[in-house]
Amino acid sequence: MSLPLGITRVNSFYQSQLEKVLLYCDTAQLPGINFSTTQSRTFGEYRELPYEKIHDPVTLTFYVDHNMTVKAMFDSWLSFIINPDSKRVNYYDNYVVPMDIYVEDMQNMQKYQCQLIEAYPKAVSSIALDYAAKDIMKLSVTFAYRYFKSYGYFPMPREDKKVATPFPLVYYTDFSKFQGKFNDFNRTVQNNSVFRTQQNVVTEFGWGR
Secondary structure, eight states: OOOOHHHHHHOTHHHHHHHHHHHTEEEOOOOOEEEEEEEEOSSSSOEEEEEEEEEOOEEEEEEOOTTOHHHHHHHHHHHHHBOTTTOOBOOHHHHOEEEEEEEEOTTSOEEEEEEEEEEEEEEEOOOOOOTTOOSOOEEEEEEEOSEEEEEOOOOOOOGGGOOOBSSOSOOOSOHHHHHHHHTOHHHHHHTTOSSBOHHHHHHHHTOOO
8 A cells, every 4th residue: 555645745754664564564354345235025025135335444453663653654644634633634535545455375476456445544443551461562453445446367377487396386177176186195106296397287187278
């Protein structure tokens, strides 16, 4: 995500620290959708007909650094939305930003992308200061947004990036066949073919791209 231009113009320090703050993100959520429905019946049983889409808010959890930069940055963002002194509310377009959430596999390949449109922090959780606590300080930030777009189609690995791995880089369409073949440990050990390349698996199992 980025920061609103109004914040970076006033204090460019937060922009320089944004990458570090994002690295402190401990947990994230993929947004959910609910439909508001109404009952309708022309004949027979009722039907639930949707008339409104409701987007669930997204909560991110951050580790708080020693200098409290994470907490100070979101405090500044909240103060930019509603001025704590004058109580004036800023223009909507001035404090919303796009936010992208990526899901990657073990080879760091993108499998899913979700973009939140017009996101802004709706709530920042309180932090308990406990003398006896041994946990790292964390901050939960709940983001509201207008809607989201999702993308789930990405190209397969290029041929020049094939690597020998016990889990071949193939997108399977028949998991039951993969499970039965690949978990046959006796046959695999006897054939001395634990490490098989992507092309060998495609040829053996007969799966095309």
